[in-house]
Amino acid sequence: MYWMGAEEFYVYGGAVQRLPCTVRDYVFSNINSDQLEKVTAGTNTAFSEVWWFYPSASSTENDSYVVYNYQQQIWYYGSLNRTCWLDRGVEDLPVAAASDHVLYYQEQGFDDGSTNPASGISAYIESSQMDLGEGDQFAFLRRMIPDLTFRDSTNQTPQATMTLKTRNFPGGNYLQTNAKVVEKTATVPVEQFTEQVHVRLRGRSFAFKIETTDAGTTWRLGSPRVDIQPDGMR
8 A cells, every 4th residue: 555645655565664755855845735635646557656646836736746666666757637546447448537527548549639639748758867986977978779669659750859968067957968869760570760879978967868749659668778988077
């Protein structure tokens, strides 16, 4: 059993334990404490996830979510208006409600069905900062090898934008950014896409982002690799 408490997340498996959360400060510093009764939770067992939907500090309705993946023991967050969630069981797919008084089948299709016609979903994943050693060395990034699949996309030319960005100090601005488009190039004999993309970035730490906005596009990220080499202390 999982639940959101006051400034903490908890789990019960015979005894109550505090659940370590890497995004706790982000969630509880941006939540509307006057609307806590609207927080709702649900499971998405197909992906080993527990979801909490909550109103952000600037909203009176649920517009944000935080997810705990109990299989991989990682956290992620984003924006989505949902007021109720029912996992698959009687229904083949999860069903959720929103403040627009519409019921949504989750995990079905690739586009936003709340518009007519359906529109592409602006979807992205962004990593936290990564560095070399203790972060006291600069890193030079010169190449990225994607590990991406567009399997099942209905778009005939699916593509995604992969971005690397660097900065020199924690909390500082990103000083350099390099975005490259990764495209599907063939399906026979196996699915193929851009083999490698060349970049030229330097900084003490870097982050990785992948995003799409096109309709009919689905993607799954594997283990992309970045060629990095030490580039001095200053």
